[in-house]
Amino acid sequence: xxxxxVSNIAYSLIExxxxxxxxxxxxxxLIRYLPxxxxxxxxxxxxxxxxxxxxxxxxxxxxLRDHKDYGEKLPTVIYSFSVFNIAxxxxxxxxxLVLCFLLPGxxxxxxxxxxIISATMVxxxxxxxxxxxxxxxxxxxxxxxxxxxxxxxxxGLSLLLGLIxxxxxxxxxxxxxxxSFVTLTIWFHxxxxxxxxxxxxxxxxxxxxxxxxxxTFWGYSLWVHLVGVVTNFMYKADAFxxxxxxxxxxxxxxxxxxxxxNVANILPSILGYQNAVALSHFKEKYDRERVTHSFLRFNFxxxxxxxxxxxxxxxxxxxxxxxxxxxxxxxxxxxxxxSGLLLAKTIVSPLVAFINICGxxxxxxxxxxxxxxxxxSFSYFFASYFWGAKGVAVSNLSNAIFWCVLxxxxxxxxxxxxxxxxxxxxxxxxxxxxxx
Numbered sequence: 001x002x003x004x005x006v007s008n009i010a011y012s013l014i015e016x017x018x019x020x021x022x023x024x025x026x027x028x029x030l031i032r033y034l035p036x037x038x039x040x041x042x043x044x045x046x047x048x049x050x051x052x053x054x055x056x057x058x059x060x061x062x063x064l065r066d067h068k069d070y071g072e073k074l075p076t077v078i079y080s081f082s083v084f085n086i087a088x089x090x091x092x093x094x095x096x097l098v099l100c101f102l103l104p105g106x107x108x109x110x111x112x113x114x115x116i117i118s119a120t121m122v123x124x125x126x127x128x129x130x131x132x133x134x135x136x137x138x139x140x141x142x143x144x145x146x147x148x149x150x151x152x153x154x155x156g157l158s159l160l161l162g163l164i165x166x167x168x169x170x171x172x173x174x175x176x177x178x179x180s181f182v183t184l185t186i187w188f189h190x191x192x193x194x195x196x197x198x199x200x201x202x203x204x205x206x207x208x209x210x211x212x213x214x215x216t217f218w219g220y221s222l223w224v225h226l227v228g229v230v231t232n233f234m235y236k237a238d239a240f241x242x243x244x245x246x247x248x249x250x251x252x253x254x255x256x257x258x259x260x261x262n263v264a265n266i267l268p269s270i271l272g273y274q275n276a277v278a279l280s281h282f283k284e285k286y287d288r289e290r291v292t293h294s295f296l297r298f299n300f301x302x303x304x305x306x307x308x309x310x311x312x313x314x315x316x317x318x319x320x321x322x323x324x325x326x327x328x329x330x331x332x333x334x335x336x337x338x339s340g341l342l343l344a345k346t347i348v349s350p351l352v353a354f355i356n357i358c359g360x361x362x363x364x365x366x367x368x369x370x371x372x373x374x375x376x377s378f379s380y381f382f383a384s385y386f387w388g389a390k391g392v393a394v395s396n397l398s399n400a401i402f403w404c405v406l407x408x409x410x411x412x413x414x415x416x417x418x419x420x421x422x423x424x425x426x427x428x429x430x431x432x433x434x435x436x
Contacts, residue, residue, distance in 0.1 A: 244384065254392070264310065292353070347408075363410070
């Protein structure tokens with residue numbers, strides 16, 4: 001079991017390493033070659049699409065918890081979830097059409113249409129392949145996921161080089177359409193050839209199980225989804241609120257800080273997701289607590305190193321991203337955004353994974369996510385109104401503090417024990433064995 005978990009994490013690290021490089025180079029190309037107003041559009045569209053997440057419900061999240069209980073029913077489960085996601089994509093398309101009708105007129109800029117369609121393509125592609133990705137990860141087949149995602153990243157980055165010659169959101173849209181088509185083609189081809197055989201044992205000759213959809217929706221996935229919606233809102237809605245009170249250029253500057261901070265989100269996301277995978281393979285509360293302790297500690301190590309790196313090298317990083325010096329205001333945004341992000345990922349992410357697998361996700365939503373939704377909305381709005389981009393950046397850290405407090409209060413319902421959390425020597429011994 002330990003070897004499989006380590007293998008999953010190792011391949012996730014390889015995948016996210018590729019994602020870091022690709023995200024870094026992608027950000028440089030977008031920031032340097034897109035007009036600042038059009039780059040600001042990307043941030044604003046991302047803010048509006050936080051509301052699209054209300055429709056982007058992922059039933060397949062329950063696979064992490066219940067995959068061992070499906071048995072021969074597994075093919076029907078995957079097929080039913082895939083059909084559900086196709087219907088969800090149609091709903092996302094309607095949402096995108098509404099935005100295409102409203103936003104160009106509201107902001108007096110027709111380039112919003114290309115940004116909206118591009119974001120929709122990425123969301124739909126992720127939704128269609130998500131059941132296969134979750135199942136492969138749960139079955140310790142992260143190697144397959146990593147290979148295919150690296151192909152997707154490499155293709156996207158290669159095509160984005162065309163932005164040097166065609167610097168517009170229209171070209172970004174063309175790139176995203178091509179990448180989505182290739183990604184879907186490869187995944188569906190391999191799902192028949194590779195996933196249809198050992199070790200996952202899938203077959204595509206199945207029927208749609210509406211009872212399964214209803215039980216999964218009301219019993220688990222709706223609440224996990226709503227938790228994820230609020231989480232996504234916390235990370236992306238700041239640019240949305242800011243756009244009401246400052247210029248597109250100012251939003252573009254803030255979006256540079258947001259994009260640059262995303263690098264700090266990648267590795268903690270690996271540990272949070274793999275924590276859930278690991279927890280799904282243990283039944284005893286003691287074992288699950290020990291696993292969560294380990295991920296909390298590793299998140300702390302990673303957060304400390306990441307924060308120091310951003311503080312020390314942040315201005316150099318922004319120079320590489322933008323091609324020029326003198327971005328002290330963006331550096332200010334970056335430091336506070338990264339601080340809030342790392343605080344949430346260090347404490348909130350592993351503990352929420354524990355509750356998702358072992359606890360009551362409905363209670364988590366009502367007692368933690370609903371309060372933090374209103375707290376963050378209030379802080380983003382008034383900070384934008386009174387202090388502009390600087391106020392919104394500081395709000396990222398204050399919201400993360402409130403979030404941590406609420407999660408720790410909720411965790412008391414499960415008599416979660418933090419005894420053994422500070423086993424630093426054990427971690428270094430494990431790390432030495434892994435490296436060896």
